[in-house]
Amino acid sequence: MTDLFFVKWILALSPILTVLVLMIFRNWSGSRAGAAGWFVALITATFAFGAHPVLIAHSQAKGALLSLNVLYIIWAALLLYNVVNETGAIKAIGIGIQRFSGDKSIQILIFGWIFASFLQGVAGYGVPIAVVAPLLVGLGFSPVVAVAVPAIGHSWSVTFGSMGASFQALMAVSGLGAPYLAPWSATLLGITTFLCGICAVHVYGGWKMVKHSALAILVIGMAMAGTQYILAVSGMWTLGGFGASLVGLCSGLVVAKLKIYNQVPPSQTQSEMGLGWALSAYFILVVIVSSGVMVPPVEAFLGQINLTLVFPEIISMKGWVTQAGKGKAINIFGHGGALLLYATIIGFLVYRSRGFYQSHALKTIVQKTIKSGVPTSLGIVSMVCFAMIMDHCQMITVLAEGISRVFGSIYPLVSPWIGLLGAFMTGSNTNSNVVFGVLQQETAQLAGLSAGLILAAQTTGGALGSMIAPAKILVGCSTVGLSGKEGPVLKATLQYGLIITGVVGVITMLFSFIR
């Protein structure tokens, strides 16, 4: 690298570095750090990369379109979660599961690996750790283990969880479709399914307990990884995490009945709501999403109204050309977020007709959704907007070129680490994909590697970053009385996160040889 290129590279890195430093060393929230990163991107792009007002205007409009695509899913998923949670159904599901086995390793797997992944499938944004950690404390696990287990256990399901919001973001920024990205992503995430299960058990009982639960991890892992792969490659990636964990839940309950896992009697606690009613909103969701994605007439009917903008060719003052073209279209009635909304409305009406809601429940649901949705959205929009400024001013290409020059053919080893870093700093697989997706794609193309494989490694690293993201650890710790004592939890999850990411890097490297 020449000196001049190195300076340019550092300047291009400065917005990302700003977000990293502010979040890690100054404990800023994602939204505040994202806004700071936006300012650094704006200043650097204007003074060093030839940005002008019209270029900034178009880049921000593209950013807003991308953000709306992601926010549609996030808000609908949060609303669905609150509609279900307000009935007490999440608690009922937990109690229902607990009645199946008294074996500690099975409890860890069912709660920390499968149920946490199920919650990631339907909600995400820290909900799995926040809900499962107190349940595990209630079962007699130490608070540190209770937070670390779901943090590690749910990571594999993050990309296709939350109705595929992270995967949607990856597709949006890369401009590549699900048929190209889903197979590699589902393969790498499928491998991490087993690793997350092993590590979740290892946190509590070491290798002895891993050996004891090996059969359960193998059977349930195959069920979840296989289901996720099938759903992702068949176009139902919005249900990838949810469907996989639901199948995992069924197989887990069968495995729990095996003799080796039935030495200790299970809990006899009853809940007011049956497991069937508790899961009814999710059954409705499965039917609606399946119809919306797999029945062509329904898909065509819902997909009639698409909103987008046409952007002209933009040339920066340094001569960097962004081609003319359409922005990311929003399919108003057929979008994953719209399907979620239909399920939410029907689910709400079903629960209300059965009398599961207290008075003023609707107001509480809306308030809770807005309370958790706004900060997340502010972070996502600011990060998407600064990523778009960088994209329009050659900054991402400069970054990619630098990394490609240094790492060259061993880049696949590094790519999941970049995804991990993004999720660590932003607390979100979605944000990591937004910030680093284009960088990874361009680096892959420069190094002559498969963009699909490298982007899969990016999102897998981003998913694994969820287990070490301070933002999520803080949420979990606050629910088990560990506020201000997050260090031991982060120490526990960090070692597992780094090991699994290293394994994913090696596997990505091997895949890059055989593709």
Added chain:
Amino acid sequence: MDSLLKKHGNALKNTALILMLALPFMLYAAALHGSILQVKLLMAIFIVNMLFVMKNG
């Protein structure tokens, strides 16, 4: 100022989010019509909004 932010913090954050999503489309329309003055004016509002998010987001 601080007490105002404390009292209306949530409403201001909601407004900031709406502005973050609406202003880019206004910027797009202004840029497409070649009105640089409008673009600069809207950018100034966008910057103020981002400053608010950076301080209180």
